[in-house]
Amino acid sequence: MQALKYARAASVDEAVKLLQEGGPTARVLAGGTDVIVMARERRRHIELFVDIKHIDELMQMTDGADGLRVGAGVPLYQIYGDANITKTYSALAEATHVIGGTAIQGRATIGGNLANASPAADSIPAQFVLGGVATIAGPSGRREVPVTEICTGPGQNILQPGEFIVSIFFPRPAAHSGSAWERFIPRNEMDIAVVNAAVALTLDGETVTAARFGLGAVAARTLFVESAAAAIVGKPLTDATIAAAAAAAREAATPIDDMRGSIKQRKHLAGVLTEHVLRKAAERARA
Amino acid sequence: MSTRMVITTKINGEPIEFLADSRDSLLEALRERIGLRGAKEGCNNGNCGACAVILNGRLTNSCCVMAAEVEGAEITTIEGIASPEALHPIQQAFLEEAALQCGICTPGFIVATKALLDENPHPTEDEARFWLAGNLCRCTGYDKIIRAVLKSADEMAK
Numbered sequence A: 001m002q003a004l005k006y007a008r009a010a011s012v013d014e015a016v017k018l019l020q021e022g023g024p025t026a027r028v029l030a031g032g033t034d035v036i037v038m039a040r041e042r043r044r045h046i047e048l049f050v051d052i053k054h055i056d057e058l059m060q061m062t063d064g065a066d067g068l069r070v071g072a073g074v075p076l077y078q079i080y081g082d083a084n085i086t087k088t089y090s091a092l093a094e095a096t097h098v099i100g101g102t103a104i105q106g107r108a109t110i111g112g113n114l115a116n117a118s119p120a121a122d123s124i125p126a127q128f129v130l131g132g133v134a135t136i137a138g139p140s141g142r143r144e145v146p147v148t149e150i151c152t153g154p155g156q157n158i159l160q161p162g163e164f165i166v167s168i169f170f171p172r173p174a175a176h177s178g179s180a181w182e183r184f185i186p187r188n189e190m191d192i193a194v195v196n197a198a199v200a201l202t203l204d205g206e207t208v209t210a211a212r213f214g215l216g217a218v219a220a221r222t223l224f225v226e227s228a229a230a231a232i233v234g235k236p237l238t239d240a241t242i243a244a245a246a247a248a249a250r251e252a253a254t255p256i257d258d259m260r261g262s263i264k265q266r267k268h269l270a271g272v273l274t275e276h277v278l279r280k281a282a283e284r285a286r287a
Numbered sequence B: 001m002s003t004r005m006v007i008t009t010k011i012n013g014e015p016i017e018f019l020a021d022s023r024d025s026l027l028e029a030l031r032e033r034i035g036l037r038g039a040k041e042g043c044n045n046g047n048c049g050a051c052a053v054i055l056n057g058r059l060t061n062s063c064c065v066m067a068a069e070v071e072g073a074e075i076t077t078i079e080g081i082a083s084p085e086a087l088h089p090i091q092q093a094f095l096e097e098a099a100l101q102c103g104i105c106t107p108g109f110i111v112a113t114k115a116l117l118d119e120n121p122h123p124t125e126d127e128a129r130f131w132l133a134g135n136l137c138r139c140t141g142y143d144k145i146i147r148a149v150l151k152s153a154d155e156m157a158k
């Protein structure tokens, strides 16, 4: 491991100060499931870990009438382990349930998954479709940024020196809403998505009144697919409109060929998974 | 630069104070500084589970934890599973079902099984397989391991 110091922040202000003083080689340490390995393998130059898991606000998760707020230190198992979250924010529960194995889920966070900005990150499509908004603390106070605007490319995000994510807020879905998330991997567990997809929709009878689509591992960052929403919002949910949304997802995907999948396979999967999650989310919206 | 730090924890029920380098992972600290060599280094990147410990009640890969993070924490390692008198029923079941060959993965599987049964004393086969998906074994085959896990759950229910 490279030369590396550790600091435990007791408050948001102290974390900001430590990150600011540390400069570009200081890193937030949340669950550590990405960043500790990166430091060990020297894939990033890191000189200081700022542990944020002893800040009360970051360890809280509140499921209120207006929505769900997840502190940036809350481990994944607490998210999918909550029956109300599984019911109301299904896409988030489904994604967090399969990130890594049990030992990863005991520590990993959705803030880390987002900030790490992997194009294949599993929770990001779910965060997108549920309308997540990140609360970011920094030297000049706090700001709120939609999760769709956080990642800019592989491993790249908009956070400025001294800034970090305090919590992520998901507004409570309207009545008759449902969401779903799915990924394709060659094994049953413990693998990086070839493609992942999520949708959240609201129905009025059988008419789709709102829909949000997310797609991962098909571009340099997770896609928020507005063209798929345009293909289905205001229309009845039928085989034809579902196929139109799936076609829009296929069209939006601009994947690469790599050892996990080919361009052709990934575009195909973008359509298939979009159809799957749409049907599943619609069932939940009707329930 | 790195720093030396005195870390105070409880390991297997005993208060332990040790001197760590701020670069140490918990796995390195357990093995090199504290002398508990039961947790194994398989991959050193979170994928194999050979280094599993129970940290504040949660199953964790110790290669993905900084030693400095465990200040004030409670840890159970493979060394804390058996009593001085007898093997733990999980260990006994692994022996009886021949659920190990080279044994590198075994401490991780046993610690992970302990964490599973603490939370879910009667897992289905599917639940056991899903829980243990982060533990890899290159020689024994998972069927024997799963048989041992389910057998130990039955034994412990008696």
Ligand SMILES: Cc1cc2nc3c(=O)[nH]c(=O)nc-3n(C[C@H](O)[C@H](O)[C@H](O)COP(=O)(O)OP(=O)(O)OC[C@H]3O[C@@H](n4cnc5c(N)ncnc54)[C@H](O)[C@@H]3O)c2cc1C
Binding pocket: A027, A028, A029, A030, A031, A032, A033, A034, A035, A036, A052, A072, A098, A099, A100, A101, A104, A107, A108, A109, A110, A111, A112, A113, A114, A115, A116, A120, A121, A122, A123, A159, A163, A164, A165, A166, A190, A191, A192, A193, B045, B046, B047, B048
């Ligand atoms: C064996 C294994 C399997 C995995 N499987 C999956 C998988 O199936 N799907 C998947 O998507 N990922 C997977 N991962 C990757 C990883 O577990 C996830 O990305 C996880 O969500 C990262 O969260 P963390 O809290 O551990 O982040 P950390 O490692 O603590 O941090 C990751 C990065 O984000 C930054 N960061 C963390 N929190 C904040 C914050 N609040 N504000 C600003 N910056 C922050 C850190 O500085 C670092 O750069 C796997 C990893 C391993 C080791």
Ligand code: FES
Binding pocket: B040, B041, B042, B043, B044, B045, B046, B047, B048, B049, B050, B051, B052, B061, B062, B063, B064
């Ligand atoms: S050595 Fe820690 S998970 Fe493999």
Ligand code: FES
Binding pocket: B099, B100, B101, B102, B103, B104, B105, B106, B136, B137, B138, B139, B140
């Ligand atoms: S017994 Fe050899 S790796 Fe499992």
